Amino acid sequence: MPDFIIETSYHLPVYRRRPYSAETMEQACIFALGDEGWGDAREAVDDSGETYVSGISQGKTVYDSPELAIPDAFREAVERKAELFDELVALLREPAQPMGLSERDFRNWLPRAMAILAKADAIHAGDAASP
Structure with missing residues:
Protein backbone atom coordinates (compact mmCIF):
# COMPACT_ATOMS: atom_id res chain seq x y z
CA MET A 1 0.00 0.00 0.00
CA GLU A 76 -9.65 25.23 -2.54
CA ALA A 77 -13.21 26.14 -3.55
CA VAL A 78 -12.37 29.80 -4.19
CA GLU A 79 -9.61 28.73 -6.60
CA ARG A 80 -12.02 26.45 -8.46
CA LYS A 81 -14.60 29.25 -8.59
CA ALA A 82 -12.00 31.63 -10.01
CA GLU A 83 -11.18 29.14 -12.76
CA LEU A 84 -14.88 28.70 -13.51
CA PHE A 85 -15.23 32.49 -13.59
CA ASP A 86 -12.45 32.65 -16.19
CA GLU A 87 -14.13 29.94 -18.25
CA LEU A 88 -17.49 31.74 -18.12
CA VAL A 89 -15.89 35.03 -19.15
CA ALA A 90 -14.20 33.28 -22.07
CA LEU A 91 -17.54 31.83 -23.09
CA LEU A 92 -19.18 35.27 -22.97
CA ARG A 93 -16.36 36.69 -25.06
CA GLU A 94 -17.16 34.39 -27.96
CA PRO A 95 -18.90 36.29 -30.69
CA ALA A 96 -22.44 36.65 -29.45
CA GLN A 97 -24.96 35.13 -31.80
CA PRO A 98 -28.57 36.14 -31.35
CA MET A 99 -29.59 32.51 -31.91
CA GLY A 100 -33.03 32.02 -30.46
CA LEU A 101 -33.26 35.65 -29.32
CA SER A 102 -35.29 38.32 -30.95
CA GLU A 103 -33.28 41.28 -32.17
CA ARG A 104 -34.88 43.35 -29.39
CA ASP A 105 -33.91 40.81 -26.69
CA PHE A 106 -30.39 40.61 -28.09
CA ARG A 107 -30.05 44.42 -27.98
CA ASN A 108 -31.14 44.32 -24.33
CA TRP A 109 -28.74 41.47 -23.53
CA LEU A 110 -25.63 42.86 -25.19
CA PRO A 111 -25.15 45.98 -22.97
CA ARG A 112 -25.63 43.89 -19.82
CA ALA A 113 -23.11 41.32 -21.08
CA MET A 114 -20.62 44.09 -21.89
CA ALA A 115 -21.06 45.61 -18.41
CA ILE A 116 -20.48 42.23 -16.78
CA LEU A 117 -17.38 41.70 -18.92
CA ALA A 118 -16.04 45.11 -17.85
CA LYS A 119 -16.59 44.15 -14.23
CA ALA A 120 -14.93 40.77 -14.82
CA ASP A 121 -11.94 42.45 -16.49
CA ALA A 122 -11.53 44.75 -13.49
CA ILE A 123 -11.75 41.86 -11.03
CA HIS A 124 -9.32 39.77 -13.09
CA ALA A 125 -6.86 42.69 -13.25
CA GLY A 126 -7.09 43.13 -9.47
CA ASP A 127 -8.59 46.61 -9.80
CA ALA A 128 -9.96 47.61 -6.39
CA ALA A 129 -12.16 50.22 -8.06
CA SER A 130 -13.99 47.69 -10.25
CA PRO A 131 -17.41 48.81 -11.53
Missing part, protein backbone atom coordinates in the same frame (compact mmCIF):
# COMPACT_ATOMS: atom_id res chain seq x y z
CA PRO A 2 1.61 3.32 -1.03
CA ASP A 3 2.19 6.20 1.36
CA PHE A 4 1.17 9.76 0.55
CA ILE A 5 2.17 13.03 2.15
CA ILE A 6 -0.92 15.26 2.13
CA GLU A 7 -0.48 18.95 2.93
CA THR A 8 -3.68 20.68 4.02
CA SER A 9 -4.19 24.39 4.55
CA TYR A 10 -6.79 26.92 5.57
CA HIS A 11 -6.86 30.70 5.44
CA LEU A 12 -6.91 32.53 8.75
CA PRO A 13 -8.25 36.06 8.36
CA VAL A 14 -6.21 38.72 10.08
CA TYR A 15 -7.76 42.13 10.45
CA ARG A 16 -7.21 45.58 11.89
CA ARG A 17 -9.52 48.52 12.51
CA ARG A 18 -8.09 52.00 12.11
CA PRO A 19 -9.41 55.45 11.32
CA TYR A 20 -8.30 57.12 8.07
CA SER A 21 -8.94 60.78 7.26
CA ALA A 22 -9.80 61.14 3.59
CA GLU A 23 -11.90 63.16 1.16
CA THR A 24 -13.97 60.11 0.19
CA MET A 25 -14.72 56.61 1.40
CA GLU A 26 -12.86 55.22 -1.65
CA GLN A 27 -9.77 57.26 -0.78
CA ALA A 28 -9.91 55.98 2.81
CA CYS A 29 -10.02 52.42 1.44
CA ILE A 30 -6.96 53.13 -0.71
CA PHE A 31 -5.13 54.51 2.34
CA ALA A 32 -6.07 51.43 4.38
CA LEU A 33 -4.89 49.03 1.67
CA GLY A 34 -1.58 50.90 1.41
CA ASP A 35 -1.04 50.91 5.19
CA GLU A 36 1.71 48.38 5.92
CA GLY A 37 1.52 48.56 9.73
CA TRP A 38 0.02 45.39 11.19
CA GLY A 39 1.27 45.61 14.77
CA ASP A 40 -2.28 45.84 16.15
CA ALA A 41 -3.71 43.07 13.95
CA ARG A 42 -6.05 40.42 15.31
CA GLU A 43 -6.82 36.93 14.10
CA ALA A 44 -10.42 36.08 13.24
CA VAL A 45 -10.19 32.41 14.22
CA ASP A 46 -13.96 31.88 14.02
CA ASP A 47 -13.92 33.07 10.41
CA SER A 48 -11.15 30.81 9.15
CA GLY A 49 -11.71 29.30 5.73
CA GLU A 50 -12.31 25.77 4.60
CA THR A 51 -9.59 23.16 4.95
CA TYR A 52 -8.33 22.12 1.53
CA VAL A 53 -5.52 20.01 0.11
CA SER A 54 -2.61 22.25 -0.89
CA GLY A 55 -0.04 19.61 -1.79
CA ILE A 56 0.32 15.88 -2.42
CA SER A 57 3.39 13.72 -2.90
CA GLN A 58 3.85 9.96 -2.82
CA GLY A 59 6.33 8.58 -0.33
CA LYS A 60 7.10 8.58 3.38
CA THR A 61 8.79 11.97 3.55
CA VAL A 62 7.88 15.27 1.99
CA TYR A 63 10.63 15.41 -0.61
CA ASP A 64 10.74 11.72 -1.69
CA SER A 65 9.02 12.43 -5.00
CA PRO A 66 7.63 15.27 -7.07
CA GLU A 67 4.30 16.82 -6.16
CA LEU A 68 1.24 15.17 -7.63
CA ALA A 69 -1.72 16.96 -9.16
CA ILE A 70 -4.43 17.66 -6.59
CA PRO A 71 -7.84 16.25 -7.62
CA ASP A 72 -10.32 19.10 -8.16
CA ALA A 73 -12.65 17.91 -5.40
CA PHE A 74 -9.94 18.57 -2.79
CA ARG A 75 -8.65 21.92 -4.07
Whole structure:
Protein backbone atom coordinates (compact mmCIF):
# COMPACT_ATOMS: atom_id res chain seq x y z
CA MET A 1 0.00 0.00 0.00
CA PRO A 2 1.61 3.32 -1.03
CA ASP A 3 2.19 6.20 1.36
CA PHE A 4 1.17 9.76 0.55
CA ILE A 5 2.17 13.03 2.15
CA ILE A 6 -0.92 15.26 2.13
CA GLU A 7 -0.48 18.95 2.93
CA THR A 8 -3.68 20.68 4.02
CA SER A 9 -4.19 24.39 4.55
CA TYR A 10 -6.79 26.92 5.57
CA HIS A 11 -6.86 30.70 5.44
CA LEU A 12 -6.91 32.53 8.75
CA PRO A 13 -8.25 36.06 8.36
CA VAL A 14 -6.21 38.72 10.08
CA TYR A 15 -7.76 42.13 10.45
CA ARG A 16 -7.21 45.58 11.89
CA ARG A 17 -9.52 48.52 12.51
CA ARG A 18 -8.09 52.00 12.11
CA PRO A 19 -9.41 55.45 11.32
CA TYR A 20 -8.30 57.12 8.07
CA SER A 21 -8.94 60.78 7.26
CA ALA A 22 -9.80 61.14 3.59
CA GLU A 23 -11.90 63.16 1.16
CA THR A 24 -13.97 60.11 0.19
CA MET A 25 -14.72 56.61 1.40
CA GLU A 26 -12.86 55.22 -1.65
CA GLN A 27 -9.77 57.26 -0.78
CA ALA A 28 -9.91 55.98 2.81
CA CYS A 29 -10.02 52.42 1.44
CA ILE A 30 -6.96 53.13 -0.71
CA PHE A 31 -5.13 54.51 2.34
CA ALA A 32 -6.07 51.43 4.38
CA LEU A 33 -4.89 49.03 1.67
CA GLY A 34 -1.58 50.90 1.41
CA ASP A 35 -1.04 50.91 5.19
CA GLU A 36 1.71 48.38 5.92
CA GLY A 37 1.52 48.56 9.73
CA TRP A 38 0.02 45.39 11.19
CA GLY A 39 1.27 45.61 14.77
CA ASP A 40 -2.28 45.84 16.15
CA ALA A 41 -3.71 43.07 13.95
CA ARG A 42 -6.05 40.42 15.31
CA GLU A 43 -6.82 36.93 14.10
CA ALA A 44 -10.42 36.08 13.24
CA VAL A 45 -10.19 32.41 14.22
CA ASP A 46 -13.96 31.88 14.02
CA ASP A 47 -13.92 33.07 10.41
CA SER A 48 -11.15 30.81 9.15
CA GLY A 49 -11.71 29.30 5.73
CA GLU A 50 -12.31 25.77 4.60
CA THR A 51 -9.59 23.16 4.95
CA TYR A 52 -8.33 22.12 1.53
CA VAL A 53 -5.52 20.01 0.11
CA SER A 54 -2.61 22.25 -0.89
CA GLY A 55 -0.04 19.61 -1.79
CA ILE A 56 0.32 15.88 -2.42
CA SER A 57 3.39 13.72 -2.90
CA GLN A 58 3.85 9.96 -2.82
CA GLY A 59 6.33 8.58 -0.33
CA LYS A 60 7.10 8.58 3.38
CA THR A 61 8.79 11.97 3.55
CA VAL A 62 7.88 15.27 1.99
CA TYR A 63 10.63 15.41 -0.61
CA ASP A 64 10.74 11.72 -1.69
CA SER A 65 9.02 12.43 -5.00
CA PRO A 66 7.63 15.27 -7.07
CA GLU A 67 4.30 16.82 -6.16
CA LEU A 68 1.24 15.17 -7.63
CA ALA A 69 -1.72 16.96 -9.16
CA ILE A 70 -4.43 17.66 -6.59
CA PRO A 71 -7.84 16.25 -7.62
CA ASP A 72 -10.32 19.10 -8.16
CA ALA A 73 -12.65 17.91 -5.40
CA PHE A 74 -9.94 18.57 -2.79
CA ARG A 75 -8.65 21.92 -4.07
CA GLU A 76 -9.65 25.23 -2.54
CA ALA A 77 -13.21 26.14 -3.55
CA VAL A 78 -12.37 29.80 -4.19
CA GLU A 79 -9.61 28.73 -6.60
CA ARG A 80 -12.02 26.45 -8.46
CA LYS A 81 -14.60 29.25 -8.59
CA ALA A 82 -12.00 31.63 -10.01
CA GLU A 83 -11.18 29.14 -12.76
CA LEU A 84 -14.88 28.70 -13.51
CA PHE A 85 -15.23 32.49 -13.59
CA ASP A 86 -12.45 32.65 -16.19
CA GLU A 87 -14.13 29.94 -18.25
CA LEU A 88 -17.49 31.74 -18.12
CA VAL A 89 -15.89 35.03 -19.15
CA ALA A 90 -14.20 33.28 -22.07
CA LEU A 91 -17.54 31.83 -23.09
CA LEU A 92 -19.18 35.27 -22.97
CA ARG A 93 -16.36 36.69 -25.06
CA GLU A 94 -17.16 34.39 -27.96
CA PRO A 95 -18.90 36.29 -30.69
CA ALA A 96 -22.44 36.65 -29.45
CA GLN A 97 -24.96 35.13 -31.80
CA PRO A 98 -28.57 36.14 -31.35
CA MET A 99 -29.59 32.51 -31.91
CA GLY A 100 -33.03 32.02 -30.46
CA LEU A 101 -33.26 35.65 -29.32
CA SER A 102 -35.29 38.32 -30.95
CA GLU A 103 -33.28 41.28 -32.17
CA ARG A 104 -34.88 43.35 -29.39
CA ASP A 105 -33.91 40.81 -26.69
CA PHE A 106 -30.39 40.61 -28.09
CA ARG A 107 -30.05 44.42 -27.98
CA ASN A 108 -31.14 44.32 -24.33
CA TRP A 109 -28.74 41.47 -23.53
CA LEU A 110 -25.63 42.86 -25.19
CA PRO A 111 -25.15 45.98 -22.97
CA ARG A 112 -25.63 43.89 -19.82
CA ALA A 113 -23.11 41.32 -21.08
CA MET A 114 -20.62 44.09 -21.89
CA ALA A 115 -21.06 45.61 -18.41
CA ILE A 116 -20.48 42.23 -16.78
CA LEU A 117 -17.38 41.70 -18.92
CA ALA A 118 -16.04 45.11 -17.85
CA LYS A 119 -16.59 44.15 -14.23
CA ALA A 120 -14.93 40.77 -14.82
CA ASP A 121 -11.94 42.45 -16.49
CA ALA A 122 -11.53 44.75 -13.49
CA ILE A 123 -11.75 41.86 -11.03
CA HIS A 124 -9.32 39.77 -13.09
CA ALA A 125 -6.86 42.69 -13.25
CA GLY A 126 -7.09 43.13 -9.47
CA ASP A 127 -8.59 46.61 -9.80
CA ALA A 128 -9.96 47.61 -6.39
CA ALA A 129 -12.16 50.22 -8.06
CA SER A 130 -13.99 47.69 -10.25
CA PRO A 131 -17.41 48.81 -11.53
